[in-house]
Amino acid sequence: MTEPRIDPLRLQAYFALMEVSGLLRHGIEQQLREAGDLSTVQFQLLATLGDAPQGSSRMTDLADGVVYSRSGLTYQAGLLEQRGLVMRRPSPDDERSTVVTITEAGSALLEQVFPGHLEVLDRVLFAPLTEAQVASLADALGAARDHMRATPPRSAAPRRRRSAEPSAD
């Protein structure tokens, strides 16, 4: 029942992270909704595609970074496609894969939304921070992100079905 190794600094960082990300997400959600009728997830998908080599990505790769489950991505991609912001078509290399590509309309919307997005970001998140703090933030969070990306989510793998369950037929 002893709990000696609760590092106050970590707790502090953790709670601050959760509160900041929550409030930030909330503030951002409003701006994105008003400026482009986008949810945060949809914006992240568009932004990820906008940053990708040919504005394209496989569904699975997209799901890795932004969304949790595949069906969730299919849902969101469907919404974006309906609005003409992305295109989906089968990969030439592997007929099983679907390549998602941001359209011109998608890029345009991204550009339309971006300035206000940055403005909110500056006002809500970065305003009180020094350059050094911003740098520290980018450094530490970048390291954490790389680590998380590399870590296999040991329970309930998102993209790989455990082969331990034989079909038992």
Added chain:
Amino acid sequence: MTEPRIDPLRLQAYFALMEVSGLLRHGIEQQLREAGDLSTVQFQLLATLGDAPQGSSRMTDLADGVVYSRSGLTYQAGLLEQRGLVMRRPSPDDERSTVVTITEAGSALLEQVFPGHLEVLDRVLFAPLTEAQVASLADALGAARDHMRATPPRSAAPRRRRSAEPSAD
């Protein structure tokens, strides 16, 4: 149409923040669900109460930090109360207010869940970070949080109805 003031460092910090908080929330969600059948929000509510002066807080104050809308908090508080983890009763000072208090069962559950929670935290978030990085994180995020708390969410105030809309009856 020029966008010269996109500070790459801030963008980097921002995207990392969103990805880290998203993945962290996801990982935490699983642990909390398994260890105590709690959602992240419910855990945050309990943790906030556990940290409060008498394990108590007004609904409105609770909503401020953790949840977004009042009805959302009422919903969550109802769930927690059903499970006997919190108690609600009218404030002695102000009959309009409701004071939420964490129960012994609530504290017990918190303690039950906490070790595993910290373990996940260390493994997923803090493992790759140096002490200096953790300190920087706590510092910068703490500053951001204080700023966000102090900032009136200028559009669609969460707790105050704009008086600009006359009942027009």
Added chain:
DNA sequence: TATTGTTATACTCTATAACTATA
């Protein structure tokens, strides 16, 4: 009249499992 909290309702989003098609 303003504030606190609840309720009713509608909607968005997410996850699970079953399914199809290709490698």
Added chain:
DNA sequence: TATAGTTATAGAGTATAACAATA
């Protein structure tokens, strides 16, 4: 058989607006 993606479905969570009660 394993992988990529979709679909159907069910469930949780959130916000909005209307409401009741107290200051």
